[in-house]
Amino acid sequence: MVVILKPTTSEERKNQLIDWFRAQNLGVHVSVGEYHTILGLIGDTRSLDIDLVSSLDIVESVKRVTDPFKCCNRKFHPDDTVITVGDAKIGGGNFCLIAGPCSVESEEQIVAVATEVKKAGAKILRGGAFKPRTSPYAFQGLKANGLELLKLARKETGLPIVTEIMSVSTLDLFEDVDIIQVGARNMQNFDLLQELGKLNKPVLLKRGLANTMTELLMSAEYIMASGNEQVILCERGIRTYETLTRNTLDLSAVPMLHELSHLPVIVDPSHATGIARLVEPMALAGAACGADGLMIEVHNDPIHALCDGAQSLTPEQFLHLSRKVAAVRQAVQA
Amino acid sequence: MVVILKPTTSEERKNQLIDWFRAQNLGVHVSVGEYHTILGLIGDTRSLDIDLVSSLDIVESVKRVTDPFKCCNRKFHPDDTVITVGDAKIGGGNFCLIAGPCSVESEEQIVAVATEVKKAGAKILRGGAFKPRTSPYAFQGLKANGLELLKLARKETGLPIVTEIMSVSTLDLFEDVDIIQVGARNMQNFDLLQELGKLNKPVLLKRGLANTMTELLMSAEYIMASGNEQVILCERGIRTYETLTRNTLDLSAVPMLHELSHLPVIVDPSHATGIARLVEPMALAGAACGADGLMIEVHNDPIHALCDGAQSLTPEQFLHLSRKVAAVRQAVQA
């Protein structure tokens, strides 16, 4: 860490700060410039609170030199992590389509969608049982019953299942789930992350609406530092001033996260855009820039035929997307 | 809710949609324009998923006419809510200074700070026991022990205490806490909100880093719809592209939330700016635009004398702020 002191800093205050750093087992390299004194800290600065240091009145600014994350850092682990669930692999050149309905609604629905998406190339079934909703008056999902229906669909199709957890208190219910998803709103629910770190089960970690890539990696670090190294990162759109799309899909995060970390990175174009017509183009874009997988909403409930413009695709649209994605991947890898 | 259909919508699809709305007990008023057909929905649309409707391929756009929140809505509850804890009152013209250290560190520290801030005019003591931290390697607070030290400080000074909860699983520990704080990262931890809604105890709800005022009110609605009407809203800065301050304090939220809701609104300039030098001017600004209270970080631990430029003020600085705030409030109310 490099700490730049203000020109007005007294010797006494400067030495107090240097002593404080040394008391925390850090070496301090002092470099006196024309206007500013620069302190270079040597040693493990990961536990140092950069916000605290930068808020000191004698400090002009602070710059981290080493990354604050370690377990998920490609520098210390150059090889890609590959996550395996059933026949599906994600990462290290293995591409995986994850598909299914927004919410699990009934046995008929989930089994039918699962059958269709499997035929179209999906390797993992998604479906919401616990639904985080902005409004307390909105449908909150079938909860435990929804999980049972997902398992039924798995039994029928052989597809592993991924579904979202909203609270540590329901963790027991997820024992037989293949991949546990942490939603955008819980990306910094640190208690939940630590509990998931104690499991031996892949975690699909979605980027928060207003979280930086570094914060996403720090949340992965929470899980990994607790012992669970099976983390899948997911870009799903960030909040910006643009309102024509629900969120702004930040695809640059795909190559950037790949550079910083060895963890697989997937893209969710359905939630990011909120518009079915944009799902295929953004899925293709995600595949083109190197995503290790895509998470796509698909429905086939006739009652919702009405909604085929929603963010969910029909099975036919998903099949079309699946074929195009395969072609794009082949083009990129050639 | 007003639903605007695309010019290309067929009669059949339009009628399907109208039937679907009617099946949900909504009246539908159809108005055919030159290019667009507009559907006006009559009845309780709060449980309708606006994202779903707006994502239909025949829908150009959707506009809510009524607010999606009810319990916290000033339209249905014109009088200000007043929260009372011990001798402190917040809201309805009652202004309240909340002060204390970022983290509880020791008995000496918390009792000393509590004594000082009480002398300077604080009515409630704040202090972090469970600390949400971006990094798993950073200090996470004294946890249960920190809560005990807060209670000791309360016993010594008579000041009611407010402290942050991070997880439903620790709720028992907060039984004897006066006000439970929900931090920015947990503003949409809906399970936690629902559990807090079952208590008979004030909740201080901080606005999330990337959350709109409407979403803040919807989170208050979660607590209130579960039965607990004692909610204090807190503006604490939102995430923007500006980097000179930690976050961007959105003070317009104070009069805007007051207009929309009867709940008290306080301001936390310490976390918003992350810079001690900005705390007093932004505290004065908060008081000037009508905040019902301020939450200020104050330390007096000699080991941290070093840090008196941090976001925490010294007791002397807090006393200065307290006097200025009183003067500004008098000026505004005159």
Place this chain on the structure above:
Amino acid sequence: MVVILKPTTSEERKNQLIDWFRAQNLGVHVSVGEYHTILGLIGDTRSLDIDLVSSLDIVESVKRVTDPFKCCNRKFHPDDTVITVGDAKIGGGNFCLIAGPCSVESEEQIVAVATEVKKAGAKILRGGAFKPRTSPYAFQGLKANGLELLKLARKETGLPIVTEIMSVSTLDLFEDVDIIQVGARNMQNFDLLQELGKLNKPVLLKRGLANTMTELLMSAEYIMASGNEQVILCERGIRTYETLTRNTLDLSAVPMLHELSHLPVIVDPSHATGIARLVEPMALAGAACGADGLMIEVHNDPIHALCDGAQSLTPEQFLHLSRKVAAVRQAVQA
């Protein structure tokens, strides 16, 4: 336009507003709901100031039903616009690579780069002569001399040239330029847009750092309403809170703008990311989601060999990108 009145609106105020709308040649359709009265305005509302109407104290909110843009609107002009310059075509299925250095530095440099990028598949040469710079102390480009060097490179290679204009006062100098570029900072320099609207020459219009897609289309409308229909839209990244990339490339804008408008849409991954390593993956992503072209920075000045990690690619890297992009386009169109 739909105008929703507040529940408390008096009959008198409501009628004043209705009269005011009618005085502006608009029909008004009144629909009285349980709480709110809704006014549907019929006629040409494009010149109505939506901000003014929505700020009236009796107005709860306002919703446009028709788009505020007309000339660039696909609804009134379903066929793709195709821009032709020399042998290059952009739009309507015609894909175009635009490449060249950030700044024109010398004859040797620009001719050499032009020769290289032509070989690698570029159809148009880019190069900055007038450079908008945040700092008055930074290099501002070779200006008029830079334009001459671009023309020399065009003469040598036959490639049409595109370069940025910063001010109406230099317009004469651009007479012999093939495509005039309006940079992000000038997207709402309305005087400049109107002057460019009087020309018979393509304009490459970059999206502003903080501008919505609708605002981009309104700026295109300024040019087109003045008589020049040859506008190319360019997505080049928007400003968000993320700092690992220079800006956040909003690729969803590509399919969205294509849906709203008949104008061609290109992508500039070099400026958006500011990092050479990300240019190829984001170029591939842009091609995959349907961009009509890409604008890529390429240098080959040996003095800058040092900088081959900058946002500029070497000619070899550009050739690699060009081949991959062609493959991705084939995959997408198959």
Place this chain on the structure above:
Amino acid sequence: MVVILKPTTSEERKNQLIDWFRAQNLGVHVSVGEYHTILGLIGDTRSLDIDLVSSLDIVESVKRVTDPFKCCNRKFHPDDTVITVGDAKIGGGNFCLIAGPCSVESEEQIVAVATEVKKAGAKILRGGAFKPRTSPYAFQGLKANGLELLKLARKETGLPIVTEIMSVSTLDLFEDVDIIQVGARNMQNFDLLQELGKLNKPVLLKRGLANTMTELLMSAEYIMASGNEQVILCERGIRTYETLTRNTLDLSAVPMLHELSHLPVIVDPSHATGIARLVEPMALAGAACGADGLMIEVHNDPIHALCDGAQSLTPEQFLHLSRKVAAVRQAVQA
């Protein structure tokens, strides 16, 4: 400037970079750490392109140590700049109310408003003659004729006038204007800034919608480096994801800009919020945190009585605001 090199950097590449810095007359201080080599640059780095350096592939990151601005930097000019126009002073403890209509509409209107705001305490008259409008179909102002009406109002009342310039090409028309305003959309119209820098006349520079405080100061630097030191900074709201207010007023910018620069800082709550009801509370907040002035929209045109909920206040509301602001200023300074 501190440049942090990647761990993988070869000696050869490192030495090339060091030589390049030295060729630009910079001293280079090399510090070799456990993982990273850090280069400290000594000398005038203002003209160095930080984006270029940070994009080099051997560079991990870059950190400025000295501010990139000089003329407007408080470090080199500790005393507050005071701007004087007629009887009005802004800065250095002198507070100034600027008021007037959004657009100049007629002689009656502008004279009447000028008379009213003068009575209520305004020291400077504002009014738009050239209006930047997102839509080419919206009213663009009375232009040259509007400037004449403003001068008439000045003659009647003695109030100096401030009005917005949109283009260098109209500069002659502003010769007799007291303060020239640069709007948010033109904050980085560098040609315009440089021309204004050649005048001996105060410039009111508004912060751009998506511009940082540092960029605002760099734009002031453009004007000052060209010779004109009379710059007034204006915070007028930034673009964020929040939609209930038109923009998000960033009041923290007031004390922050005061710390960084000696230039006066004023606040425009009318444009920032777009809602008349919020103008007074935000004006009070601006005064409370140390603004040197406020810019307030006031109308009194009977035709617009309808609009008294718009962002413009009536003269009565402005008088109320003026008195409250005076009281708050007294409270803060006591």
